[in-house]
Amino acid sequence: MSERPADWTRGVEVIRYQVCRNCGAKQYFRRNFCAACGATDRLAENQASGEGTVYAASLVARAATPETRAHVPYNIVLVDTVEGFRMMAHGDKDLAIGDRVMARFVPFAGRVVPYFEKIK
Numbered sequence: 001m002s003e004r005p006a007d008w009t010r011g012v013e014v015i016r017y018q019v020c021r022n023c024g025a026k027q028y029f030r031r032n033f034c035a036a037c038g039a040t041d042r043l044a045e046n047q048a049s050g051e052g053t054v055y056a057a058s059l060v061a062r063a064a065t066p067e068t069r070a071h072v073p074y075n076i077v078l079v080d081t082v083e084g085f086r087m088m089a090h091g092d093k094d095l096a097i098g099d100r101v102m103a104r105f106v107p108f109a110g111r112v113v114p115y116f117e118k119i120k
């Protein structure tokens with residue numbers, strides 16, 4: 001495996017995804033193998049633009065942890081990115097399915113997380 005570049009999970013404000021050089025599948029959650037074809041040494045790391053379309057949205061009204069209590073209600077969205085992978089993240093409360101969105105990064109419960117806003 002080649003060295004993995006840092007992304008938002010390690011404090012760098014970048015969204016990354018993996019592309020399989022073997023079958024072309026894209027995946028957001030980092031794995032040491034391709035979830036589609038199982039290839040173990042063919043994954044490339046790419047940087048996403050942050051642009052996408054809302055696939056689903058759900059408003060969270062109850063805090064799961066004390067750290068998140070200050071943020072409720074907050075919206076969790078599933079976004080289909082222009083790069084072709086789907087990711088879950090925070091987003092504006094008024095986002096609806098089909099909205100075109102762009103990611104920025106905001107503090108949430110002690111870390112900085114991707115946050116989607118409608119493209120005006």
Ligand SMILES: [Zn+2]
Nearest residue numbers: 020023034037
């Ligand atoms: Zn593959």
